[in-house]
Amino acid sequence: MIKGEVVAMETTLSSTAKNVFVWFIVLFCCGGWKSEGGTTPNLKSIVIGRCYNYIMLINPTFSCDCEEVWRLFEEAVVPKSSCSNQVKDYQKMLSILPQNSPCHQFLFWSKTRWMMEAYTTLMENVYTLEDTLVGYVFNQLDWCGHLQHTGFDFESCPEWSTCPLHPVYSLWRQASQHFAETACGNITVLLNGSIASAFNRKSMFGSVELSGLNPSMVEYVNIKVVSNLRGPFIESCSLGSIAELIQILQFRGFKWTCTDNDLTLKLLQCVQSPQDPSCQMCSSSLLQTQGSPPIGP
Numbered sequence: 001m002i003k004g005e006v007v008a009m010e011t012t013l014s015s016t017a018k019n020v021f022v023w024f025i026v027l028f029c030c031g032g033w034k035s036e037g038g039t040t041p042n043l044k045s046i047v048i049g050r051c052y053n054y055i056m057l058i059n060p061t062f063s064c065d066c067e068e069v070w071r072l073f074e075e076a077v078v079p080k081s082s083c084s085n086q087v088k089d090y091q092k093m094l095s096i097l098p099q100n101s102p103c104h105q106f107l108f109w110s111k112t113r114w115m116m117e118a119y120t121t122l123m124e125n126v127y128t129l130e131d132t133l134v135g136y137v138f139n140q141l142d143w144c145g146h147l148q149h150t151g152f153d154f155e156s157c158p159e160w161s162t163c164p165l166h167p168v169y170s171l172w173r174q175a176s177q178h179f180a181e182t183a184c185g186n187i188t189v190l191l192n193g194s195i196a197s198a199f200n201r202k203s204m205f206g207s208v209e210l211s212g213l214n215p216s217m218v219e220y221v222n223i224k225v226v227s228n229l230r231g232p233f234i235e236s237c238s239l240g241s242i243a244e245l246i247q248i249l250q251f252r253g254f255k256w257t258c259t260d261n262d263l264t265l266k267l268l269q270c271v272q273s274p275q276d277p278s279c280q281m282c283s284s285s286l287l288q289t290q291g292s293p294p295i296g297p
């Protein structure tokens, strides 16, 4: 889900139109193209449209030739078969995308997409990979070249796990690395305490972004562990893989803090599920149980 698009839609659509729009999303996004697993239909229109949306409405200080972005993207993907896109294939396209970003606001996340989206919608100056031009344009899209003929394969694409040079993975890998390398000031890492290996060495954060972070540019790494309201409560700041992450950070000379159940995140979960028993207590006891200070080194 792209924040800017939805906000723009909501201000212009009547409520009936909104319902139709929601059904459209349910039928097409969730039913249609996800299950087929090929290149996202209308990929070209989406990429060029999002690119213009970004430079015209979201960040008008940026300028960029959106048609050229598409051309270079197509040139990177189409001549290759579905499983052979290297990170460097996208270099030309990425080099024409403006990528400067503000300090003190970077957010990294792993297995917490919903939480990340809710949090960044609320906290205006938080900045994620999905807020950069490349992240915005390609968010949640799928693509791959065809094995037999040139062009995109709209029928099927391989899973990420089955090929190391997956075209989608290679682009995100390159974009994530660049994003991490430019991170400065305080950064936030949002991890999921309801799964084993909340910090996973194979995730984009664990395998690419963490090693890209520069201890001399980053002031604090503030980890926030968020679990589902009804659990399971598997990992926390002092348990499991997150303790391992903290060790790595310490070893590399980062200053860090770690918070279990950050109050803002808890309240966002309760907005989503107000009927949940853990959201029923009155606000003062919520503050008492959830507002404990972060632990630090």
Ligand SMILES: *[C@@H]1O[C@H](CO)[C@@H](O)[C@H](O)[C@H]1NC(C)=O
Pocket (backbone or CB within 6 Å): 111, 112, 113, 114, 115, 192, 194, 195, 226, 227, 228
């Ligand atoms: C944690 O991960 C599980 C499994 O992917 C997901 O269903 C759940 O929504 C995530 N929880 C949070 C708080 O993001």
Ligand SMILES: *[C@@H]1O[C@H](CO)[C@@H](O)[C@H](O)[C@H]1NC(C)=O
Pocket (backbone or CB within 6 Å): 104, 186, 219, 220, 222, 257
């Ligand atoms: C950065 O994080 C540290 C530790 O959480 C905090 O004390 C400090 O106020 C933060 N600085 C900014 C500019 O947010």
